Every structure is written in structure tokens, then in C-alpha cells.
Amino acid sequence: MSDAAYTYAVARVRAKEVFLLSDADIEQLITLKTEENCLAFLREKGWGSGDYKESADEMLSVQLSKSWTEVRELVSDKSIFDVLIIPREYHNLKAAIKQVIADEKADNVYYEDTQFKPEQLKAMVEKRNFDELPKEMAEAADLAVETLLQTRDGQICDIIIDKATLEAVKKIAEITSSPFIKKYALDIVSVANIRIAVRSAKTGKSKSFMENAMTRCEGLDVKALIEAAEAGVEKVCDYLGNVGMTELVEAIKTSPSAFERWCDNRIMDTIISQKYNSFSEGPIIAYIIARENEIKTVRVILTGKANELDDDFIRERVRKMYV
């Protein structure tokens, strides 16, 4: 499809971007005294359903749902959102497997607006029949169920599904004709690999564990990363420093939350270029990622306020904004 096919949708997104929260808005939100003050501030900005009795969770849920409805009505080719939706499908599958096999209570951990509904997935797990799922997803589900039944180890189940998720995202990067989707998908895989390496190095996980969890991708030498992680966090930092990721090394050395923030900010850096693009699907995808990032950040602030945490403590966990 020509990049000009999205001209109308991108123009609408540009007009909607005016209502995104800026870094200054987030700073203002942090300095407010209570959770109620924050909710009132957000309500003034048009967040939620307008109901004054709405809880923080309800407001964020309404906001997320509104954002997805907005972007879905903009385009006829919904496949451009696959790179965002497919990881949710896998997440829901993982939750369904754990809920049915390991009998975990997990009704509020499902994503909404996915192709396969939680009840459908749970029924598939109960029947051990995944024929309705795409081939790769069905294979991962079969293996995860089999492994969980044999070992009762939820972490192995997580690894199987998470790796299948990354493989699915990598496949999108390989087949897409959109340079933005390709870059975003590869960044998702790279950041996930780095997360696994750092966490594995800190918890002393084995080489085979990392090999099973990581996904080979362009732009990152997974073999070298695994070898570095085997030798400890310092070696991971050395490797990342050698490939030019000095900011990441700083974040790893600062604190776990600084590292998590770097991971999220890296994705934000990828999408920020779309602010200056007037054509193609890139700005539309960037807008919904920005909306989700904004909701995630607001959730961090509201949780901090509800628990009366210090402003600086909250500030350290706040993500970079799109506008």
C-alpha cells in the first residue's frame, strides 16, 4: 500500500496528539498531593468516562479502550497493529494455560480486544486442542501445556510462550514492508534479549536457560550476550559498553528501576521519529504506543500517590513522553 494511503489517518492523529500528556504535565501530576488530586487533573484533561466516582483502575481502563477505538476506526487494514496485538494474544494464552493447568487465579490479567477471547483460550487448554490457533502459537501452547503438566514449573512455561512471542514479533519484522514496523519489532526483540541477559546474570541462570529464552535477531550478537551474562553483570555491562550502549550501562549500574525505564525509553526513542512523518502507518502505530506509555506512566504515578511514596521515588520510575 502506498504511504499516501494513510494521509487522512495521520492528519487525524496529528490533531489528537495535542491532547497527549507532555513531560510538563507529568511533572505537574507528580507534584500533586493526593491520588484524588491526580484523578481530578486527569478528568480535566478528558480522561476516563467523566464519572466522578470512577476509580483509578476504571479510569485507566476506559482511557486505554478509548485510545484503541480511536486508532482502529482510522484504518481499514488492521494488520498494521499486529506487532502490538500478537504479543497480547500470546500473553493471554500464557495466562489461560497457567490458570487452567496450575489453577492460578488470573481473571484480571487478560488483555481485552484480542482475536482469541480468554474464555476461548481456557476452553482450548482444557480440551488440549489448539487447532484454531495459528500454527506457531498452537505449537508453543502444546509444548507449554505438556511441560507445565510434567514439571509444574511456571517459569519454564513462561519461557516457552515468551520465546514464541519474540519469534512471532521477529517474523513480523521479516515480512513487513514498513521500515518503521520492522525497526520497532526488532527493537522489541533486542530489548527483551537485553532484559533476559541482565536478569539472568543477576540471578545466575545457566547458559541453556538463556539459549532457550533468547531470540536471535539483527543488530545484537545473542551468542556474545549469553557468554557475557554467564560471566556476570559486569561482563554484560562491558559487552553493552563496547557496542555503544553506554546509557544502558549507566542505567544497569544505577538501579533495577532505572534499567526498566531505559528499556521503555528505548522503545520511545524509536517511535519519536514518527512525530515528523506525515505519511505511512508509522505515526498511527506510534500514537497508540505513546498512549499506552502515557497510561503506564500515569498508573505508576497514581500507585505512588495511593501509597504515599516520595515524589523523587515516583519520578525515577516515570517514562519519557512522546510529545
Added chain:
Amino acid sequence: MSELGMFFAVFGMALCVILGGIGSAVGVGLAGQASAGVVTEDPGKFSKVLILQLLPSTQGIYGFLVAILAMARFGVLGGDPVTTTRDGLIVFAACLPAAITCLVSGIHQGRTAVASIGLVSKRPEQFTKSIIFPAMVETYAILGVLISILAVFTIKF
């Protein structure tokens, strides 16, 4: 009178109208889609985005103008008819600068207008500056048109 010569002369005039028209149609069409997107979200910006949408429409007018002048000069609407194939090819060549520059600049002016419409949707106070960016693209259509008009008026057979 050479029929082939007259064919080339009229073909050059037709190209001015066709290519200039395509350039403007694509440019105005693109800018129109972007304008509709902005007005859907904020109807108050209609007048601003309409001006930006109209900027790429001039190329079609330029092509039409050059074609009319050539028709008046070379025997279609008056003037001296083209008598040889060589003369016809000269008229054809005279029309080309306007035809090609209007096609390319019309499309690119449309794309630049789309970007400017995005700018106006986020920063309406920058409206004046937003007109300048697509207006710069116009320069090259004007240069092409000037050369074609000069050629049409100065050619002697």
C-alpha cells in the same frame, strides 16, 4: 502545412495541460485528505487548512496557461500554423519545461502541504510559516513556466 508537425505541436500543448493537471490533482488530493483529517478532529481549523490545500492547485493553471498561449501563437486558436515536422518538434520542446516541472512540483507541493497541515493542527499560531514551506516548491514550477512562455513568444520559424 505538415500534419506531423502540427501533431507534435498540439501534443506538447496537451502535455502541459495533462501533466500540470495531474500534478495539481495529486497534490490537492493529498492535501485534501490531510485537511479532512484535521477538520474531523477540529472543525475550527477549516479556513487555515483550506488555504494550504489550495497551494498545489496552481500547477494545473500554469499548464493550462502555457497551452492557451501556445495555441494562440501556433495556429490552433490563431497565429501562424506549424508548417514542418521540425517546427512542430520545436513547439513540443518549448512546452516541455512547464509540463514536467508542473507535474513534479505539484506532487511535491502537495506532500509538503500535508506536512504543513500537520504543523497547523498542532501549532495553529505557526500558520504563516507553514505556508512558506509548500510555497517554496512553487518556485520551480514558475521557472519552468517562464522558460516555456519565453520560448513560445520568441520562437521564429
